[in-house]
Amino acid sequence: MPLICLYFQVHQPYRLRDIRITEIGQGKPEYFDAEKNRAIFRKVAEKCYLPANALIEELLRTYPNFSVAYSLSGVFLEQCKEYGPDVLSSFQRLAQTGKVEFLAETYYHSLSSLKSLEEFTEQVHIHAQRIEELFGQRPTVFRNTELIYSNELSQIARLMGFRGILAEGADHLLNGRSPNVPFTPPTFTLPKEIGRVIHQQRQGGKTPEQITVLLKNYRLSDDVAFRFSDRSWVGFPLTSDRFTDWLVQSGGHSINLFMDYETFGEHQWEDTGIFSFLRSLPELWEKRGIRAATPSQVIDLWKEEETPVYDAHHAISWADMERDLSAWQENAIQRSALESLFSLEKAVKERGDSNLLDLWRLLQTSDHFYYMCTKYWSDGDVHKYFSPYDSPYEAYRRFSHALCDLKQRLETPKEKKPARGLLSLLNLTFKQKS
Amino acid sequence: MSLRSLMFGWEYPPLHLGGLGVACQGLVQGLIKNGVQITLVLPHPVPTESEDLAILSPTEKHVERIRVQSMLSPYEGSEGYAMRTVRMSKELQQIYGADLPEAVAHFTAMSVDMTQDTNPDIVHCHDWMTYGAGMAAARYHDKPLVTHIHATELDRTHFHPNEWIYRMERKGFQAADRIIAVSNYTKNLLTEHYGIPAQKISVVHNAIQPITAQDREPPIQAISSAPKPPMVLFLGRLTIQKGPIQFLEMAAAVHRFRPDVTFVIAGEGNMMAEVINRACAMGLQDCILFTGKVANREADKLYSQAACFVMPSLSEPFGLVALEAMAHGTPVIISKQSGASEVVRHGFAIDFWDTEKMADCVLTILREQPLAQQLRSEAPRSLQHLTWMKQASQVRSIYQSLLS
Numbered sequence: 001m002p003l004i005c006l007y008f009q010v011h012q013p014y015r016l017r018d019i020r021i022t023e024i025g026q027g028k029p030e031y032f033d034a035e036k037n038r039a040i041f042r043k044v045a046e047k048c049y050l051p052a053n054a055l056i057e058e059l060l061r062t063y064p065n066f067s068v069a070y071s072l073s074g075v076f077l078e079q080c081k082e083y084g085p086d087v088l089s090s091f092q093r094l095a096q097t098g099k100v101e102f103l104a105e106t107y108y109h110s111l112s113s114l115k116s117l118e119e120f121t122e123q124v125h126i127h128a129q130r131i132e133e134l135f136g137q138r139p140t141v142f143r144n145t146e147l148i149y150s151n152e153l154s155q156i157a158r159l160m161g162f163r164g165i166l167a168e169g170a171d172h173l174l175n176g177r178s179p180n181v182p183f184t185p186p187t188f189t190l191p192k193e194i195g196r197v198i199h200q201q202r203q204g205g206k207t208p209e210q211i212t213v214l215l216k217n218y219r220l221s222d223d224v225a226f227r228f229s230d231r232s233w234v235g236f237p238l239t240s241d242r243f244t245d246w247l248v249q250s251g252g253h254s255i256n257l258f259m260d261y262e263t264f265g266e267h268q269w270e271d272t273g274i275f276s277f278l279r280s281l282p283e284l285w286e287k288r289g290i291r292a293a294t295p296s297q298v299i300d301l302w303k304e305e306e307t308p309v310y311d312a313h314h315a316i317s318w319a320d321m322e323r324d325l326s327a328w329q330e331n332a333i334q335r336s337a338l339e340s341l342f343s344l345e346k347a348v349k350e351r352g353d354s355n356l357l358d359l360w361r362l363l364q365t366s367d368h369f370y371y372m373c374t375k376y377w378s379d380g381d382v383h384k385y386f387s388p389y390d391s392p393y394e395a396y397r398r399f400s401h402a403l404c405d406l407k408q409r410l411e412t413p414k415e416k417k418p419a420r421g422l423l424s425l426l427n428l429t430f431k432q433k434s
Numbered sequence: 435m436s437l438r439s440l441m442f443g444w445e446y447p448p449l450h451l452g453g454l455g456v457a458c459q460g461l462v463q464g465l466i467k468n469g470v471q472i473t474l475v476l477p478h479p480v481p482t483e484s485e486d487l488a489i490l491s492p493t494e495k496h497v498e499r500i501r502v503q504s505m506l507s508p509y510e511g512s513e514g515y516a517m518r519t520v521r522m523s524k525e526l527q528q529i530y531g532a533d534l535p536e537a538v539a540h541f542t543a544m545s546v547d548m549t550q551d552t553n554p555d556i557v558h559c560h561d562w563m564t565y566g567a568g569m570a571a572a573r574y575h576d577k578p579l580v581t582h583i584h585a586t587e588l589d590r591t592h593f594h595p596n597e598w599i600y601r602m603e604r605k606g607f608q609a610a611d612r613i614i615a616v617s618n619y620t621k622n623l624l625t626e627h628y629g630i631p632a633q634k635i636s637v638v639h640n641a642i643q644p645i646t647a648q649d650r651e652p653p654i655q656a657i658s659s660a661p662k663p664p665m666v667l668f669l670g671r672l673t674i675q676k677g678p679i680q681f682l683e684m685a686a687a688v689h690r691f692r693p694d695v696t697f698v699i700a701g702e703g704n705m706m707a708e709v710i711n712r713a714c715a716m717g718l719q720d721c722i723l724f725t726g727k728v729a730n731r732e733a734d735k736l737y738s739q740a741a742c743f744v745m746p747s748l749s750e751p752f753g754l755v756a757l758e759a760m761a762h763g764t765p766v767i768i769s770k771q772s773g774a775s776e777v778v779r780h781g782f783a784i785d786f787w788d789t790e791k792m793a794d795c796v797l798t799i800l801r802e803q804p805l806a807q808q809l810r811s812e813a814p815r816s817l818q819h820l821t822w823m824k825q826a827s828q829v830r831s832i833y834q835s836l837l838s
Contacts, residue, residue, distance in 0.1 A: 018791075020790070020791075020794050021691065021794050021797045021798065021801075022691075022794075331808060331812075332804045332807060332808040332811075333802075333804050333805055333808050335804075336802075336804035336805075337804075374779070374780070374808075374812065390783065391779070391781075391782070391783070393780070393781065393782055393805065393809070394782065396798075396802070396805055397782075397794070397795065397798045397805075400798060400801075400802050400805070401798070404801075
């Protein structure tokens with residue numbers, strides 16, 4: 001019987017406000033739409049996070065062989081602080097069951113892996129620390145933003161101390177092989193420079209000899225995430241019995257079901273029966289002798305001598321039909337936006353202003369670039385569905401205004417510290433007195 | 435199966451930029467390519483002058499033209515008509531009638547007389563002036579009636595309609611077996627303001643003729659090598675519908691940030707004097723150019739030179755000019771209250787009253803080269819799927835559904 005590895009992605013971006021050109025350089029305009037972000041967060045919290053967490057907690061406590069993994073983006077955790085302490089504590093209760101694994105990712109759910117190794121490693125480090133603070137466990141398995149993955153990234157993750165990494169089971173890389181076994185990236189030596197940068201962020205501990213790649217079984221994952229309520233789909237209506245049959249038939253070491261957590265209650269509404277479907281799975285699995293396992297357990301339980309090689313020479317991801325970077329880097333405005341953003345890295349870091357650094361990093365969130373996607377005519381409709389803006393061009397307009405303002409703030413001389421002003425004032429009074 | 439459509443239309447070929455004439459021509463040519471035979475009935479004030487057979491190309495052999503003597507011309511309400519009749523001789527006025535209702539009645543009666551010998555499968559009429567003729571002909575031939583709506587009286591008058599025209603339109607919609615609206619925007623307007631059931635209305639968006647190499651006018655040779663200041667273009671009739679005042683407000687907001695930008699207002703209309711006065715009052719006299727009415731080639735030049743095209747219409751059933759601008763590779767900012775916003779993916783759609791945001795979009799396009807370039811290259815490409823051949827095939831299948 002294959003293991004079932006459930007991993008849910010939990011993320012909410014900070015959507016941009018309708019910034020106007022008249023505000024640029026005028027004091028400190030707010031970049032993000034607090035009202036909208038709060039409204040969306042609360043809506044998703046009520047429809048998905050809170051009921052889904054309650055259900056998962058119940059299942060974890062009831063069924064000894066049930067476990068799950070989550071990756072919570074840093075920007076999601078930030079929004080928990082602002083808009084949903086109840087959501088955060090429900091995740092902490094899940095952590096207390098001891099049956100939940102939390103994965104590592106870039107804190108800002110960013111595309112930094114494409115642009116700056118230094119920035120990337122810093123963000124992964126910040127994220128790992130935060131996860132440890134909040135949930136009492138240090139992640140050992142890494143998943144990059146939107147499952148963006150390549151051979152090089154895999155080796156970088158290994159040098160950073162991770163023993164596992166998640167990736168999309170892309171047909172063109174699998175070449176007919178099953179995604180249901182652990183893989184390994186091809187071995188090669190990274191340039192010394194990369195090692196040096198990574199070393200600066202290392203927390204001690206041994207560098208693993210190997211890194212294991214767990215591949216998403218996208219057909220079975222998408223049966224739940226995308227097709228569950230699709231009445232025109234031959235599998236409709238999907239019962240837990242039938243789905244479990246498919247899992248067993250798929251075979252292998254582990255079936256890796258990776259999906260957005262918002263599948264439960266938000267993408268698939270409660271009235272589709274998605275919660276009852278989820279509820280009935282662990283009981284059925286228990287009866288049929290099927291175990292769930294977290295990514296770390298899947299790796300631990302892999303005892304075969306030979307681990308096949310997954311060779312991702314070019315970057316892949318879990319987005320769209322193309323499973324490449326085109327959801328964020330296909331058109332000119334997307335590329336220019338990312339390029340301009342990262343051209344500020346040096347200035348932002350030299351400035352040493354933590355507020356500006358935070359703003360710069362919040363602009364790295366992949367969603368900003370996703371909203372600029374213009375692949376409308378095919379699966380681009382998905383982009384439109386998920387976009388809070390009227391159009392990709394509106395996304396770019398807001399983003400470019402924020403970036404312009406940030407640039408101007410980096411160019412203006414640093415404000416003098418008020419303490420010094422006060423001091424000189426005191427000095428003056430003192431002089432006058434004397 | 436060969437289909438014969440008896441069509442009541444306007445000018446052919448079109449005299450105006452954008453608008454009804456162009457749409458009718460495109461549709462007629464598209465229908466012919468889809469194997470529909472068309473008898474086109476046109477009103478024309480000076481029949482002898484316009485009987486120009488040379489305009490007919492061999493591919494249009496199906497188009498028989500019957501010109502009906504009439505004073506009517508598109509886009510005129512009773513006010514414009516009154517102005518025109520004043521200029522006519524007393525004798526002619528007697529023939530055509532001194533007021534609009536009489537003229538329409540005359541047009542209607544003559545149109546039926548002249549089409550007695552045609553043997554149509556379907557009767558198809560375009561906008562309110564032809565609805566009477568279409569209804570009479572459909573009754574006479576006992577065939578299904580399609581009324582095509584390109585612009586309603588509510589669009590033209592910003593919801594202050596001439597009651598008589600409004601009633602004519604409503605009658606035409608009610609009598610029709612099927613209504614073709616040029617956009618969902620118009621369809622909604624018909625259901626909300628004319629009380630027409632939605633299931634009776636089909637939406638067929640207008641298409642755009644592909645731009646040939648010659649249409650892409652190279653910008654006029656610059657005398658100095660210094661970069662020319664960016665130009666923002668308005669092209670349309672200067673009437674309340676087209677939002678020229680909104681254009682001025684947008685221009686003023688842009689001007690505050692970028693005094694180097696020039697604005698061109700191309701077109702004429704009853705608001706010309708008001709718009710000029712307002713522009714001066716806003717202090718825009720040195721950066722706005724009024725061209726008056728422009729011919730096709732001049733329009734092509736303007737499109738090619740513009741840094742962006744703004745269509746701030748208050749209510750625009752479709753807005754072909756926006757698509758023409760896009761076809762020339764000009765970035766567009768259009769009113770959300772338009773049918774074009776349903777098909778324009780590569781551009782900005784803004785509420786017509788939000789002129790500050792319109793200005794913001796203009797300024798963003800001027801500042802962000804990658805954005806301008808992407809709009810220039812993507813917009814024309816995105817129009818390629820919107821052909822008259824394809825849109826006319828939708829009309830043909832509407833015909834067929836009515837006949838089966």
